[in-house]
Amino acid sequence: MTRPVLALLTNVPIGPRLVGGFFLIALICAFVGYWGVRSMNKVNAMLTNSSTNLVPSIYAISKMRAGVLTAQRAERTTLMAIRAKDEGVRLSTVSAKETAWRNIREGTAEYEALPMTDREKHLWAQLLPRFDEWKRDYDASETAVRAGELDRAERIIYSEIPNATRLNELLSELIECQNEQAKAQQDQAVELHTSTQATLWSISAVGVLGAVALGVVLTVSVTRPLGRAMTVLEAVAKGDLTQRAEIRSRDEVGRVGHALDTAIGVLQTARERDAYYASQIAAFGRVQAVVEFELDGTVANANPNFLQMMGYSIEEARGHHHSMFVPEAERNSPAYREFWARLARGEYQTGEFRRVGRGGKEIWTRGAYFAILDLNGKPYKVVKYVTDVTHLKKIETSLEQTVESLAGSARELTAVSQQMAANAEQTANQANVASGAAEQVSEHIGTVAAGTEEMGASIKEIAKNANDAAKVATTAVKVAEKTNATIAKLGESSTEIGNVVKVITSIAQQTNLLALNATIEAARAGEAGKGFAVVANEVKELAKQTARATEDISRKIEAIQTDTRGAVEAIGQIGKIINQINDIQNSIASAVEQQTATTGEMSRNVSEAAHGSGEIALNITGVAQAARSTTEGANDTKLAADELARMAIGLQQLVAQLKV
Known part of the structure; x- marks a missing residue:
């Protein structure tokens, strides 16, 4: 049975298939929810009745009952405290009475505001007259207590005991009635819980089993073909493109399987094409x-x-x-x-x-x-x-440089050819002029030769005089050196004289001191020393004169030393000048000797020039003819240079076209 069901399901799209399965599960869940909500509503109604009616009713009646009991006890306690003259107890009962009657009023109002059953209404109707009668007796006893009629108040309290007892019994019956209602609702809730639990468990079990069965069927209907597709995809992931899913269902998985088989075929074709392209790229990459x-x-x-x-x-x-x-x-x-x-x-x-x-x-x-x-x-x-293309770039650069050099050379050759033509023409003209001038040169060279011989004799005389002047200068240098040495010795002697003068000056100073001491001693000796004082005074004057003389000698010696140094320096300068003159004379002598040799050579050359000037005149005529030939060659060179320039331009254009 499973195989036909699977075959049927695989022909249904996965979306409706899943929606149907989920709808069935949702229907079961909805029924479970409905039953649970229905039961919960009943429980909620019971709880609402308990919380809004039973519990408040019990609370209100209990508050009313507590107030009645408190008022009854306070009534009796007040009477006993007055008789015992216990003011503290009496005052406490006043507060207790106020609280009791507040609870009675609040409990009565709260209970009457709540709904009542028939039994509650019957009990409440019996309770109200009893309560009014008890309250009337209570007010009468309170009036008697305030009036000081304690015995009368006591009789009233004892007389109301039966009525108060019945009032308490009615309140207890009301509380018991509420308890019975609560017990009945509790029993209903327990019964409802038990039945609801059994129902929900049954429905849940059926739903779970159905959901599991449906889930297994749906899962197998999807996972089995998907497993086949995954096996093929894993093979494709490993590079195996020979596998095929071959899923025949008409659902989404079947379409995926068909698309997978198609994609594998496309991939196989693409792989073959990529292998072809890869081989081409690999071959391309090798070169x-x-x-x-x-x-x-x-x-x-x-x-x-x-x-x-x-x-x-x-x-x-x-x-x-x-x-x-x-x-x-x-x-x-x-x-x-x-x-x-x-x-x-x-x-x-x-x-x-x-x-x-x-x-x-x-x-x-x-x-x-x-x-x-x-x-x-x-x-x-x-x-x-x-x-x-580095090597091609180098070749291109080299070729460009060569072509550029060729173009430049062509331009230079054109300019040179033009200049050659002009120079050749000028050469021809100058050659004609030079031919006439060469004859005049030949005539003048003879005159120059005669003058050269006379200049040679004069130079020989100058050379003799220069040698004599050099000898005199050499002697003057030697004399200046001796004079300089003598004056130097004079400076040294003046220095020694200065030293002697310094000694004399020192002796004069000592003599002056001795004369001063002698004068002092003579003064001490009195009359006996007057003659000695005169002698000492004379010695003192002599020492002063000696000092003045030595100072004068020192000044003169210093002047002599100064003049001596000046003379030494002057003689040194004279020696230097004489040395310079000697050097100049030697240079003149050497130059004259060289000039003598040069003049002799000039004389020989002028003679030869006189002989060659005639030949020059003859050759200049040939130069003029050659210049005319050069002019014609320069014109031909210019034409060739123009053609070379045109070839260089064409070669540059060709190089530009050959750039890589």
Whole structure:
């Protein structure tokens, strides 16, 4: 029976299938809830009756009964306290009476406000006359007590005992009536709880069994084909695309199985296509450098060709930014930031790029940057295919420089040819003039030769006089040196005389002191020493004169020393000047000797020039003819230079077209 049910369920969509199962469970739950709510409403009604009627009625009657009993006790206690003259007890009964009557009034009002059963109404109708009669007797006894008629009050109290007893009995019967109602409701609640519990357990058991059975059937109807689909998906995850789900049901799982089989077929086709493309890319990567970047420019991977070209290993390159391959001046430029911004937007970049390899090596590349899109069409990485064109760039640069040099040389050759033409024409003109001048030169050279011989004789005389002057200067130098030595000795002698004068000055000072001492001693001797004092005074005057004379000699010696130093310096200067004169005379003598030799050579050269000037006149005519030939050659050179310039321009255009 299970298989037909499963076959039936698998043809029903999972949504209605699950909704039906949940609806059945919800129906069971709804019935359970309804029965539970029905029972709870009954219990709630009982509880409401208890809380709003029975309990307040019992509380109100109990309050009324407590008030009556308290008033009766206080009535008797007041009478006994007055007779015992116990004022404290009497005053306490006053407060008790007020509380009792307040409870009686509140209990009566609360009970009358509540609903009553027929029995309660019957008991209440009997209680009210009894209460009025008891209250009338109570008021009469209170009046007698206030009037001091204690015996009369006591008789009234004893006379009301039967009525008060009946009043208490009626109140007790009312309380008992409320208790009976509460007991009856409790019995009903217990019975309702028992029946509801049995019903709910039965319904719940049926619902649980039905839900389990329905859940098993629904689960099997879904999990069995899903298990088959999962097995196939796991095989696909492992790379096995030969498995198929082959689910024949018409529900969602069946459609998923059919879609899975279709997707596996598409994947198998895509794998074959990817294998084909991968083989092409691998072959392409073996001959070209390839590098992958994240969208922010971080290196993700690179093939060996790229790493070899840049000089890095994959560990050194991976994780670093593309800027490590870019010249430093370009890294922070707006153009470089825009370059990566365009790639991040999915655009591509192609062209020649100047890059930097390990150690700052300049590398020129030609390639293309492509943004790789994900399944949603959004860029998620960048791939660059690049070729090293550094050697081509060097060849191109060298060729450009060569072409530029060739063009410059052509321009220079054109200018030189023009200048040659002009110079050749001038040469021709000057050659004609030089031909006439050469004849005049030949005539004048003869005159120069004669003058040269006379100048040679004069130079010989000058050389003889210069040698004599040099000898005199040498003698003057020697005499000046001797004079300088003599004056130096004179300076030394004056210095020694100065030293002697200093000694004499010292002796004069000592003599002056001795004369002063002698004068002092003569003064002490009185008359006996007057003659000695005269002698001492004379000695003193002589010492002063000696001191003045030595000072005068010292000044003169200093003047002599000063003059001697000046003479020494002057003679030294004279010696230097004489040495300079001697050097100059020697130089003149040497120059005259050289001039003599030069003059002799000039004489010989002038003779030869006189002989060669005639030949010059003959050769200048040939120069004029050669200049005319040079003019014609310069014109031909200009034409060739113009043709060379045109060839250089064409070569530059060709190089521009051949740029990689």
